[in-house]
Amino acid sequence: MKRQLGFILAAVLFVAGCGPTSPSSSSPDSAKKNGDFKVALLTPGPVSDAGWSALAYRGLQAIEKELGAEVNNQQASDAQIRDAMRSYAQKGYNLVIGHGYEYNAPGIEVAKDFPNTVFVSSSGGETAKNAGAFRFALEQGFYLAGLTAGSMTKSGTVAMIGGPDVPSIASTFKAFRAGATAAKPGIKVIESYTGSNDDIAKANQATLAAIGQGADFVIHQANAAAQGVFDACKEKGVMAFGANFDQNSAAPDTVLASAVIVADPAFVDLAKQVKAGTYTGHVETYDMAKGAIDFVWNPKLADKVPSDVKAKVEAAMADIKSGKLAVPMDKF
Amino acid sequence: MIDAVVNLLRFAAPVGLAATGETVGQKAGVINIGLEGMMLVSSYAGVVASQSSGSPWFGLLVAVMASVVLAVVQGFFTISLQADQVVAGTAINLFALGLTGTLYRARFGASGQLLSVPKIPRLGPGFDALPLFWIASLVVVSWALYRTKWGLALRASGEFPPAVEAAGYSPNALRWQAVLIGGLFAGLAGAHLALGISGSFAENMTVGRGFVALAMVTFGRWKPVWVFAASLLIGYADSLQFELQALNIGLPPQFFIALPYALALAVLVFVGKGTAVPAALGQPYRRQR
Numbered sequence: 119m120k121r122q123l124g125f126i127l128a129a130v131l132f133v134a135g136c137g138p139t140s141p142s143s144s145s146p147d148s149a150k151k152n153g154d155f156k157v158a159l160l161t162p163g164p165v166s167d168a169g170w171s172a173l174a175y176r177g178l179q180a181i182e183k184e185l186g187a188e189v190n191n192q193q194a195s196d197a198q199i200r201d202a203m204r205s206y207a208q209k210g211y212n213l214v215i216g217h218g219y220e221y222n223a224p225g226i227e228v229a230k231d232f233p234n235t236v237f238v239s240s241s242g243g244e245t246a247k248n249a250g251a252f253r254f255a256l257e258q259g260f261y262l263a264g265l266t267a268g269s270m271t272k273s274g275t276v277a278m279i280g281g282p283d284v285p286s287i288a289s290t291f292k293a294f295r296a297g298a299t300a301a302k303p304g305i306k307v308i309e310s311y312t313g314s315n316d317d318i319a320k321a322n323q324a325t326l327a328a329i330g331q332g333a334d335f336v337i338h339q340a341n342a343a344a345q346g347v348f349d350a351c352k353e354k355g356v357m358a359f360g361a362n363f364d365q366n367s368a369a370p371d372t373v374l375a376s377a378v379i380v381a382d383p384a385f386v387d388l389a390k391q392v393k394a395g396t397y398t399g400h401v402e403t404y405d406m407a408k409g410a411i412d413f414v415w416n417p418k419l420a421d422k423v424p425s426d427v428k429a430k431v432e433a434a435m436a437d438i439k440s441g442k443l444a445v446p447m448d449k450f
Numbered sequence: 451m452i453d454a455v456v457n458l459l460r461f462a463a464p465v466g467l468a469a470t471g472e473t474v475g476q477k478a479g480v481i482n483i484g485l486e487g488m489m490l491v492s493s494y495a496g497v498v499a500s501q502s503s504g505s506p507w508f509g510l511l512v513a514v515m516a517s518v519v520l521a522v523v524q525g526f527f528t529i530s531l532q533a534d535q536v537v538a539g540t541a542i543n544l545f546a547l548g549l550t551g552t553l554y555r556a557r558f559g560a561s562g563q564l565l566s567v568p569k570i571p572r573l574g575p576g577f578d579a580l581p582l583f584w585i586a587s588l589v590v591v592s593w594a595l596y597r598t599k600w601g602l603a604l605r606a607s608g609e610f611p612p613a614v615e616a617a618g619y620s621p622n623a624l625r626w627q628a629v630l631i632g633g634l635f636a637g638l639a640g641a642h643l644a645l646g647i648s649g650s651f652a653e654n655m656t657v658g659r660g661f662v663a664l665a666m667v668t669f670g671r672w673k674p675v676w677v678f679a680a681s682l683l684i685g686y687a688d689s690l691q692f693e694l695q696a697l698n699i700g701l702p703p704q705f706f707i708a709l710p711y712a713l714a715l716a717v718l719v720f721v722g723k724g725t726a727v728p729a730a731l732g733q734p735y736r737r738q739r
Contacts, residue, residue: 164551164654166554308698311703313704316652316653318647319647320692323461327693328692328696346650349566368566
C-alpha cells in the first residue's frame, strides 16, 4: 500500500512538473480572443532564452496584439515537429510558424494534407502552394560586428562563441569572419562551440579560453547562455558584441554594439498576408534594407569607437542596404 | 599555472560537489537520480535570492535550503514510502525543470532576460569559496565514512541493512542522514554553478551536470578520493576541449565537445571491472519484524 502511494505521488509530481514544455505555455488569456484567425509558433528552444526563440515569441505577441489573432506556441524539435504541426492544423490554425530551418521540410510535407493552413519556417529553401520560408539576414549584422572588431583589435585575434554547431549559427559566424578579414586581412578568428544554448558556465569557460589565446573582441550565438560570455569579457576587460536582441544594456561597460533582428514587423507582415489570403509559398529574405536587421552601437561606449571605424561601418551599412555589398550567407 | 589550477577547480566543482554528496547517499544505499533537478532548483532559488537581497551569501543559503527541501521529498518517497528510487528521482527532475521554468517566466517575462546577479566574491587571488569547500569536504567525508562508527553503519546500510538493524542502528535513519547530506551538496553545487560561476540563470542551465555527477560516483568506484579525482579528470578534459577549440586546429567542434565523455568511457573500460557497487543500492529497506 505504502509502495503504491509512493508511485501515485511520484506520478502527481511528474504531471505537475510538466509545465512549460506543454502547448498551454502561452498566456492563458490569449484563448479569449475571437477565433477567426489563429497563429501557432514552434520554437527549437524555450521562448525564455532571451535570444533566437524569444524574438519569435515577441513576434507572435505582436501578431496577437496587432491583428487580434488567437495565438499559441510550443517548443518542438525532431520527431515532435510533424506531430505539433498536424495538431495545430487540425485545430484550425491558419498559420503555423516554425522558427528555424529544421521546420522547412516537415512544413512542406504536412502542408499537402492541410491546404487551409499556411506553414512558414524561419529560413529553409523549399516551398509549396501553402508553405514557404522567411529568412532573417542576421549575417549582415554579424558582418558589421566583424568589421568593427577587425578594425579595432589590438591583438589581431577575435573570437566567436556559439552554442550548438548548427547551420544558422555557422552562417552568421562566416559573415563575422568575412567582416573581420575585410578590415584586417590575416586576422585570427577563433570559432568555439559549447554544444548548448543553456550552459552559462561553459559559455563562460569557452570565452575565457578564447581570451587566453589573445582574443580581445568576442561575439556570441549562445542565446540564454550569453551572460556567461559577457561576464568573461568583463572579467578580462575585453569587448563583446550582442546578438539577436539589443543586448547593450546586459553588460553596459562590455558590450560595444549588438547585431539585432527586428522581428516583429516581419512576423506581422507575414500574418497579414495569410489573413488577407494573399500568401503564396515563397522564400522571403528580411534584411537590412527592409529594416529587419540592424547594428546598434552602445551609446555608453560611443567614445571608445574611433570616428574612422564608425564611418567605415556606416558606409558598409549603406552599401549593404543598397545592395552594393553582398554579405556571405549560407543556404540551408 | 596557478590560474589554470584555480580555473580547473572552479569549473569542475559543480559536478564534483554533487558527486561527493552522492557518494555518501549511494554508500547508504540510496541512488539519487534527482540530483540534476536539485541542482537546478538550487540554482534558480540562489539567483532569485541573491538578486532580491543583493547578498550572494543569502542566495547561497536559500539555494541550499531549496535543495534540501527536495531531498526531504526524495527521502520521504524512497525511504519512508519505499518507492522506487529511479522513478522518484526522475519525477524530481521533471518537476524541477517545470517548476524553475514556470517560475522564471512568471518572474522575468516569457521571453526571458539575461540576468546579472551578485556573485559569490572570490577569496584572495582567484580562489573561490565553494571549490575550497569541495576540497575540505573530501577530507571530512572520507574520514566520516571510513574512520567513524557512524560511517561504518552508514556503509553497512548500503551493503546489508539487516546487519545494521541487528547491531542496534536504524538503517533508514542513516539513509535519511545520507540523503540530506546529498541534498546539501547538490545545493552547494547548484549555488556554485549559478552564483559562483554564472551570476545568472537560464532554463535548464545545469545541462546534465547532475547525471555526470552520478556517472562520476560509478567512475570513482564509490570512494570519495577517486570520485574527486574522476571529477577533476573530466573537468580537465572539459577545459582542455575549450583550449583546443581556441587553438583553431580545424577539427569539427563535436569532436572536442565529446572529448570528456569519450575519455570517461575509455577509463571505465579499464577500471569498470569488479563489484564496488554497494550491494543494497537502490533497494528500499523494510524493517524486520
